[in-house]
Amino acid sequence: MTKLGNTELDVYGLNLGCNVFGWTADEPQSFAVLDAYTAAGGNFLDSADLYGGGGGSETIIGNWLAARGNRGDVVVATKVGMWDGRPGLSAKNIQAAAEDSLRRLKTGHIDLYYAHRDDPDTPLEETLEAFDALVRAGKVRYVGASNYTAGRLAEALSISDKNGFARYAVLQPHYNLVERDYERDLAPLVEREGLATLPYFALAKGFLTGKYRTKDETGDSPRAARAASYLDAGGERVLAVLDEVAQAHGASVAAVSLAWLRQQPTVAAPIASARTPEQLTDLIASVALELTDAEVAALSEA
Numbered sequence: 001m002t003k004l005g006n007t008e009l010d011v012y013g014l015n016l017g018c019n020v021f022g023w024t025a026d027e028p029q030s031f032a033v034l035d036a037y038t039a040a041g042g043n044f045l046d047s048a049d050l051y052g053g054g055g056g057s058e059t060i061i062g063n064w065l066a067a068r069g070n071r072g073d074v075v076v077a078t079k080v081g082m083w084d085g086r087p088g089l090s091a092k093n094i095q096a097a098a099e100d101s102l103r104r105l106k107t108g109h110i111d112l113y114y115a116h117r118d119d120p121d122t123p124l125e126e127t128l129e130a131f132d133a134l135v136r137a138g139k140v141r142y143v144g145a146s147n148y149t150a151g152r153l154a155e156a157l158s159i160s161d162k163n164g165f166a167r168y169a170v171l172q173p174h175y176n177l178v179e180r181d182y183e184r185d186l187a188p189l190v191e192r193e194g195l196a197t198l199p200y201f202a203l204a205k206g207f208l209t210g211k212y213r214t215k216d217e218t219g220d221s222p223r224a225a226r227a228a229s230y231l232d233a234g235g236e237r238v239l240a241v242l243d244e245v246a247q248a249h250g251a252s253v254a255a256v257s258l259a260w261l262r263q264q265p266t267v268a269a270p271i272a273s274a275r276t277p278e279q280l281t282d283l284i285a286s287v288a289l290e291l292t293d294a295e296v297a298a299l300s301e302a
Helices: 027-039 056-068 091-105 124-136 150-163 182-193 204-209 222-228 233-249 253-262 277-288 293-301
Strands: 015-017 044-046 075-080 110-115 140-146 168-172 271-273
Touching (some): 015 027, 027 056, 056 075, 056 091, 075 091, 091 110, 110 168, 150 182, 204 222, 204 233, 204 253, 233 293, 253 277, 253 293
Parallel strands (some): 015 044, 015 271, 044 075, 075 110, 110 140, 140 168
16 A cells, blocks of 8 residues: 555555446446455545546445445545536535535545646635635545646645645646656656655556557557557557566566556556456556566666
8 A cells, every 4th residue: 555645545556547437337347347446455446526427437436335335445536627517616616516526426525636627717726725625624535636737736735835725635647658748847846745646547548558559450449549649659669668578577568557657756556447357457467566677767768
């Protein structure tokens, strides 16, 4: 388990993305994935009011928590601000959205509540005061930011410190072996401020599973088409090093990709999702996989 930044939350080294629940995985399929994940030692779920067509993912998680009676063993993260049904980060919307999420999750508190993306139309003070009110009321334990620029994140942290508001404890950015923008401005800020990072698109929309290696293999599926965007000389170099490291460890390319990300400074746990227990196997394997410094450096340089 890993302590999440400066919080009291102990989390597993793989944050299970629940975006597929209620979308490409129905309730029985989602229950099977959740059961397999927790049986392997996992305890950290990432959802949002947006996922599953608006509330679908949270509803499935809530039904599963109620059925298994294990709420105390699971760290539940969800988000507000991107769903058209509850858009933005106004105080009024945050309050209403939190109550909706609590009801769907069938719980009295959310462990980690994110601003799903920055809302330039609402003053940061209003957003942060609304999150602080939820923390003070015991309805949220910690708050986090997703899709913030370094400048806006720094400003938000400063406002929280100045006003005594609950501050963002974690950041959820787009970050993986082939998408490295996070390292330029956000990583130094996150490290300086003692935050933890939980990267999404950890497998680069499927490219870092190694499944898609030629344009012919990408077929008609939307996921495959997105993965194909990485098929250039740089992407091929990365796959070549991934293959080499995977062979050395007897591991999958996906497990190595996630292990590289987990071993980056400031990263607590990558986020990855699965529609079936079988798809979970490689994701779970990444948690115990320790790459050497030389392997991490070779992958970074590729």
